[in-house]
Amino acid sequence: MLLALVTVPLYLHRIGDARYGVLAVVWLLLGYFGSFDLGLSRAAANRIARLGKASAEEREQVFWTAFLLNAGLGIVTGVLLFLVGGEVFKLWFKMSTALHVEATVALPWIAAAVPIATVTAALTGTLEGLQRFPTVNAIQSLGTALFQVAPLATAFWISPELQFVIPAAVIARILTTLPLLAAARSALPLTGPPRLHWWRVRELFAYGSWIAVTNVVGPILDVFDRFLIGIVLGAVPVAYYVVPMQLVNRAQIVPGAMSRALFPYLSAIEAAHSKRVAIESVTTLAAVTTPVTILGLLLIWPFLQVWVGNGFSRHAAPVAEILLLGMWINGLAYVPFALLQAQGRPDIVAKFHLMELVPFVVLLWLGLQRFGIVAAAVVWTLRVSADTALLFRAAHLGAKIVKRLVPAAVLVAATGLCAQMLPHAFEAARAYLGAPLLLLSCVWSVATSTHLRGFLLRTLCRLNALQGE
Numbered sequence: 001m002l003l004a005l006v007t008v009p010l011y012l013h014r015i016g017d018a019r020y021g022v023l024a025v026v027w028l029l030l031g032y033f034g035s036f037d038l039g040l041s042r043a044a045a046n047r048i049a050r051l052g053k054a055s056a057e058e059r060e061q062v063f064w065t066a067f068l069l070n071a072g073l074g075i076v077t078g079v080l081l082f083l084v085g086g087e088v089f090k091l092w093f094k095m096s097t098a099l100h101v102e103a104t105v106a107l108p109w110i111a112a113a114v115p116i117a118t119v120t121a122a123l124t125g126t127l128e129g130l131q132r133f134p135t136v137n138a139i140q141s142l143g144t145a146l147f148q149v150a151p152l153a154t155a156f157w158i159s160p161e162l163q164f165v166i167p168a169a170v171i172a173r174i175l176t177t178l179p180l181l182a183a184a185r186s187a188l189p190l191t192g193p194p195r196l197h198w199w200r201v202r203e204l205f206a207y208g209s210w211i212a213v214t215n216v217v218g219p220i221l222d223v224f225d226r227f228l229i230g231i232v233l234g235a236v237p238v239a240y241y242v243v244p245m246q247l248v249n250r251a252q253i254v255p256g257a258m259s260r261a262l263f264p265y266l267s268a269i270e271a272a273h274s275k276r277v278a279i280e281s282v283t284t285l286a287a288v289t290t291p292v293t294i295l296g297l298l299l300i301w302p303f304l305q306v307w308v309g310n311g312f313s314r315h316a317a318p319v320a321e322i323l324l325l326g327m328w329i330n331g332l333a334y335v336p337f338a339l340l341q342a343q344g345r346p347d348i349v350a351k352f353h354l355m356e357l358v359p360f361v362v363l364l365w366l367g368l369q370r371f372g373i374v375a376a377a378v379v380w381t382l383r384v385s386a387d388t389a390l391l392f393r394a395a396h397l398g399a400k401i402v403k404r405l406v407p408a409a410v411l412v413a414a415t416g417l418c419a420q421m422l423p424h425a426f427e428a429a430r431a432y433l434g435a436p437l438l439l440l441s442c443v444w445s446v447a448t449s450t451h452l453r454g455f456l457l458r459t460l461c462r463l464n465a466l467q468g469e
Contacts, residue, residue: 039211
């Protein structure tokens, strides 16, 4: 996240808004096609977590089956992307002829990145199923840093053209996959040769089939707004929208981390206990994210001015404020999402995504035609709000948790209203109105979450001990 704060302005300066918009679309394509693993990585994580203290041979069977299937699916999908990618860029996105040529030349590298992504998903799912989070986080953090820095260095030292920038990013991804494979080999451990176990194939697909629906439809819901902006408005508005969306996605680091840690744990424990854990998790998550969201709403406009410049921030800041509201709501949904999948009900999540797809696309199209990228932010926020409500209801957490969250929701909504009604020119008024709301959110968080209170008390005790020394 810290690297993104440094590298995004440098990318915009070096390669320009239009080329950065195309690059963002390329990453979205990779992310979408890379999720075509038919739910096998999530299924492997669930199955390995449930195996518990079973023999290493059983876990190895699950791993190799998921790994080989993911590799095969990635190769097939990569070939498909190579065959259709040029036409996708040509017909769907408004870009100059020069940019189209650059993207087309880089297409083999884009296609090669797909099997790398699916294999990486299998390796990550295996390690998370074994709850080896320090290992996964260390490798992925280094890999993400390399993924951000290598293309930027290429743009400065070799050429800003996409046929040079994209291969640098793909090579960075490969260098991340190798240590993940070594870590999985050590953690399982792997002793036999790679081999498909057909009864494991049936087992993984029985769980993963609905995960596959989520993996196909979910990314559409998550990234189709950026595709449609490129189709309707062109590459430059994509950049205005992608930059605040990237900030919002980075802000999901806490919900994402909690969901990843919860999934294998909830997969291995009884249903009654898992509900109690989920309720505690949502409460703690809200206590952490509410003050952060309110602070973000108050500071996002001046931050963007300093970060990417006044002209860019004028387009991006209103979008960012709306997306921050959706981020707070969507962050809470990570817990019931993990709970339902861990309990063997991934079908519920997938059915909700299917229900949301058509209304989301229609509203997005209509909104972009009339109101531009701000409408895309509003539609995205409405969609994640509906999704959150459905997930809480399906996980039977709604009635138990909603009363606890009402004060936080009121504070976040009031701050969002303040941000929208008082633009950057009224910065002093924002501060006077926002400071009490931020203070109230901090008081609510400490009063609500016993875990947060315990963490703060332990931190204060350590600080006092250090001062005593």
